[in-house]
Amino acid sequence: MMKTIVSTELPIDEQFRIRKNVIQNGRNDGLRFCVVTGTHGDELEGQMVCYELAHIVSERISSLDGTLEIYPALNPLGIDTIQRGIPNFDLDMNRIFPGDPQGTMAEQTAHAIIEDIKGADMVIDIHSSNLYLRETPQVRINVQDSKWLVPFAERLGMDFVWVHGAATVLEATLAHSLNATGTPCLVVEMGVGQRINHKMCRRLVEGILHLMQTMGMWKESPKDRLPQPLVCEGDRVTFLNAETSGVFLTELKCGINVSRGQTIGQIVDPLRGRVLSTVSSPVDGYLFTIRAYPIVYEGSLMARIFNTEEA
Amino acid sequence: MTSPCRDNFRVKGYRFGEGEKTLAIVGAMRGDEVQQQYICSQLVNRLTMLEQRGGIAEGKSILIIPSCNPFSMNVNRRFWAMDNTDINRMFPGYDQGETTQRIASAVFSALNGFEYGIQLASYYVPGDFIPHVRMLQTGYEDVETARLFGMKYVTTYQPRPFDTTLLNYNWQLWSTKAFSVYAGQTDRIDLNTSGETIDAIFRMMTRTGIINYGSLGAAYESICIDEASLQHIKARHAGIFYRLVDAGSRVASGESLAHIIDPYNGQILSDIKATAEGTVFFAHHRPVVFQNALLFMIHVI
Numbered sequence: 001m002m003k004t005i006v007s008t009e010l011p012i013d014e015q016f017r018i019r020k021n022v023i024q025n026g027r028n029d030g031l032r033f034c035v036v037t038g039t040h041g042d043e044l045e046g047q048m049v050c051y052e053l054a055h056i057v058s059e060r061i062s063s064l065d066g067t068l069e070i071y072p073a074l075n076p077l078g079i080d081t082i083q084r085g086i087p088n089f090d091l092d093m094n095r096i097f098p099g100d101p102q103g104t105m106a107e108q109t110a111h112a113i114i115e116d117i118k119g120a121d122m123v124i125d126i127h128s129s130n131l132y133l134r135e136t137p138q139v140r141i142n143v144q145d146s147k148w149l150v151p152f153a154e155r156l157g158m159d160f161v162w163v164h165g166a167a168t169v170l171e172a173t174l175a176h177s178l179n180a181t182g183t184p185c186l187v188v189e190m191g192v193g194q195r196i197n198h199k200m201c202r203r204l205v206e207g208i209l210h211l212m213q214t215m216g217m218w219k220e221s222p223k224d225r226l227p228q229p230l231v232c233e234g235d236r237v238t239f240l241n242a243e244t245s246g247v248f249l250t251e252l253k254c255g256i257n258v259s260r261g262q263t264i265g266q267i268v269d270p271l272r273g274r275v276l277s278t279v280s281s282p283v284d285g286y287l288f289t290i291r292a293y294p295i296v297y298e299g300s301l302m303a304r305i306f307n308t309e310e311a
Numbered sequence: 312m313t314s315p316c317r318d319n320f321r322v323k324g325y326r327f328g329e330g331e332k333t334l335a336i337v338g339a340m341r342g343d344e345v346q347q348q349y350i351c352s353q354l355v356n357r358l359t360m361l362e363q364r365g366g367i368a369e370g371k372s373i374l375i376i377p378s379c380n381p382f383s384m385n386v387n388r389r390f391w392a393m394d395n396t397d398i399n400r401m402f403p404g405y406d407q408g409e410t411t412q413r414i415a416s417a418v419f420s421a422l423n424g425f426e427y428g429i430q431l432a433s434y435y436v437p438g439d440f441i442p443h444v445r446m447l448q449t450g451y452e453d454v455e456t457a458r459l460f461g462m463k464y465v466t467t468y469q470p471r472p473f474d475t476t477l478l479n480y481n482w483q484l485w486s487t488k489a490f491s492v493y494a495g496q497t498d499r500i501d502l503n504t505s506g507e508t509i510d511a512i513f514r515m516m517t518r519t520g521i522i523n524y525g526s527l528g529a530a531y532e533s534i535c536i537d538e539a540s541l542q543h544i545k546a547r548h549a550g551i552f553y554r555l556v557d558a559g560s561r562v563a564s565g566e567s568l569a570h571i572i573d574p575y576n577g578q579i580l581s582d583i584k585a586t587a588e589g590t591v592f593f594a595h596h597r598p599v600v601f602q603n604a605l606l607f608m609i610h611v612i
């Protein structure tokens with residue numbers, strides 16, 4: 001059943017709408033599982049995940065016991081205009097939660113989204129990095145919520161779980177706002193902006209069904225054994241930022257182990273035909289983020305490595 | 312900093328006087344803050360002449376950075392063009408971090424340690440303001456000094472989580488008395504409001520003993536308010552917005568402030584009226600509005 005959770009007027013003969021698909025079967029008082037995506041308009045992996053989930057669960061509805069709610073586009077104007085933020089507001093939507101019922105259209109929308117999702121038994125917020133970085137399928141959890149949420153994250157079949165430090169700016173994210181109200185929300189990051197990686201999306205769909213199964217909401221077992229993720233806790237991520245501006249070239253894909261001193265890539269100068277800087281791993285570890293967009297400025301992030309060396 | 316295929320990125324500062332780090336002023340941090348950059352250029356111009364006449368107080372120094380972001384202004388983008396990040400959301404910066412974190416870090420190390428700091432700021436909501444001095448309520452805000460600008464309003468507001476990365480929040484945290492000066496406009500130069508703002512900054516510098524400057528011009532006795540006390544008037548409909556009053560207008564209860572017009576048939580969808588007597592502090596200025604958009608902020612008297 002389609003439901004509209006936000007509807008406001010746009011200036012010229014158009015209604016701004018945020019919609020969800022509510023798929024319900026079995027117990028009326030069963031658990032509620034929400035899959036949300038599209039907060040950042042340039043991240044598209046969630047579109048395929050929502051499609052696959054809605055398709056599979058509708059076709060095999062008798063396996064569902066509870067309610068699955070799918071929100072494919074929390075920032076529909078952003079998706080439609082290939083913009084990360086909210087058009088006309090110059091704002092990153094994931095910096096305005098929990099919103100404000102008296103605020104601007106963007107803040108009211110954020111408030112309505114939180115009010116609608118609040119109280120769910122599980123929320124998966126799907127992101128796909130951005131145009132610049134490619135990410136291994138991973139779950140990100142704020143350190144404050146790790147005890148509570150890591151056990152859920154381990155059942156999603158992703159490669160990696162990153163328990164990261166708390167930052168004040170992140171208090172305004174959808175996930176933090178939900179977690180603060182006691183609604184568990186897992187943030188999934190995978191792939192790269194503006195593209196869809198089918199394999200990763202199908203894996204996440206399997207992972208979501210598996211998590212639903214372990215919660216007693218989905219009465220089918222996964223076809224294959226799901227991988228156990230590497231869990232990274234306690235500040236063990238090394239960031240590699242560009243030492244110089246130029247063009248970053250790499251042969252590597254993320255999701256691999258790298259050793260100390262191994263070359264990750266090079267920053268080159270196309271005018272003079274020179275290598276400006278060689279980027280190498282300072283540690284033995286697991287490469288879970290790699291730069292996808294080749295033009296870099298001094299400071300641009302090129303890679304993130306989970307340091308697996310003995311402390 | 313070098314760039315992949317453009318000129319090097321440079322942030323220039325101008326120093327006046329010698330001695331204690333007394334006052335730092337920052338202009339454009341975003342590529343559309345032309346009014347802010349213009350005001351800084353005028354301050355540099357006037358302070359250069361004043362310094363030649365010996366008008367900077369003994370033992371005091373002033374730093375002016377007219378632009379932290381010439382690259383964005385040169386390509387007509389508000390934010391850092393490569394990744395669309397906002398330098399003013401990166402403070403206090405991080406010299407090992409992302410590009411705009413590094414720029415913020417370099418700028419902040421130049422700006423840190425001054426007794427007073429002024430940022431010529433702009434607001435993300437599209438519209439016109441009464442020129443005013445704005446401060447975050449952090450416990451370090453100095454309303455008394457803010458009054459010395461002699462601008463019409465001094466406002467304070469409660470910081471939200473994402474405000475903790477602003478320059479002024481961090482300035483205050485590191486015990487600089489920080490003021491955001493809103494000069495009414497952003498992407499166009501308005502000679503009236505910029506002139507008033509330049510006078511206000513000279514007045515503040517004179518009254519705090521940083522410079523010796525004869526003519527202070529006419530000042531206002533500032534009204535100090537918490538922004539939470541401003542009355543917000545919103546659009547009940549979306550449509551074409553036709554404004555009848557300006558920022559600074561005095562309005563009476565029941566007076567029409569604007570019309571929202573159906574974009575197809577011209578019918579008035581909403582006749583927006585003041586519900587109390589007051590002064591228009593903020594007025595939306597885009598010709599089309601969204602439903603629930605903030606149209607006016609009124610200081611009710």
Ligand SMILES: [Zn+2]
Nearest residue numbers: 040043127128
């Ligand atoms: Zn995202």
